[in-house]
Amino acid sequence: MTNDDSTRYAADTVAAQWRLFLDGAEGMVDPAMARAAHAQPRLRELFPGVSHGTMFFSRCTGLPAVHVGGQVSPTGDGRFRVRGPLGGATLGVADTPEEAFELIAANLPEGCGPAIIGTADDL
Template structure:
């Protein structure tokens, strides 16, 4: 695939995945989490994954994925936790989802653009 065609295809896959998550209601995840992430233009370009009620974002759409973007978890007692799984760093435990999203954005990798149609090895 040519560069522009690959970027367009990756953007379509990312958009479809966001739509599926946003349309899922509260069955997979508290809907405020993906809605808040999707509202941020930088995070909207990343590939979203929901697992066990947490929101993960990746710079690539194929496994193995990079784990260098903060993942968003709800804390049992209230509030949120943001963890970067590539090195196990807890980036913070903010009280609001908006603060959690800002924390993820503030800790994005230096060369973080739209998700690519590839794996972590292709970054």
């Protein structure tokens, strides 16, 4: 596979994962959260993941993942807790999902995207 083919395949894989979450992902994540995350161009390049309603992002499509930027969880009162990658320190609490994912995008390291096919070992 050429580098261009690999890049296209990675972009298609990332886009398919985003479609899953944007379409509701069988209740895995609130589609409003997915839409707010997807609206951030830098996040849209990364491989999205969800666990227990918490959304996070990886530099690669496989496991082990390379979590970047942070993660967003609903707090239960209509707000959103924003934590660092892998549940690190709290970065803030946002009133809207848009604000939460803006904070995640702002905390991405320089040059961290787009996601690649593979695992942490491939980066």
